[in-house]
Amino acid sequence: xxxxxxxxxxxxxxxxxxxxxxxxxxxxxxxxxxxxxxxxxxxxxxxxxxxxxxxxxxxxxxxxxxxxxxxxxxxxxxxxxxxxxxxxxxx
Numbered sequence: 800x801x802x803x804x805x806x807x808x809x810x811x812x813x814x815x816x817x818x819x820x821x822x823x824x825x826x827x828x829x830x831x832x833x834x835x836x837x838x839x840x841x842x843x844x845x846x847x848x849x850x851x852x853x854x855x856x857x858x859x860x861x862x863x864x865x866x867x868x869x870x871x872x873x874x875x876x877x878x879x880x881x882x883x884x885x886x887x888x889x890x
Contacts, residue, residue: 803887811848811880818849822856822863842872850876 821844825836841863845853853873856862863869 801887801890803890804884807884807887811851811884814844814848815850815852815855817852818844819852819856822853823860826856826860826862838866838868841869845873846876846879848880850880 818841821836822841825841827833828835841853850873854877857864857869857873
């Protein structure tokens with residue numbers, strides 16, 4: 800295993816946990832009239848490595864599934880992070 804793979808996986812796990820909690824909060828906040836999370840904040844968290852958490856809440860709670868922008872960002876972020884993992888693992 801490459802020496803960077805462990806820290807990269809740890810980063811992705813932590814980022815995914817933060818992203819999942821943030822997405823879930825936004826889903827719960829919507830019907831209650833609480834303060835919402837900006838869409839660009841959710842996109843940033845996904846792009847920053849929280850793709851697994853984003854997908855989990857995206858499908859698990861059906862949050863933002865009607866927004867094409869979220870599909871595009873999450874697919875793009877997934878492709879980038881999968882490629883990064885493959886590159887690091889191969890290196």
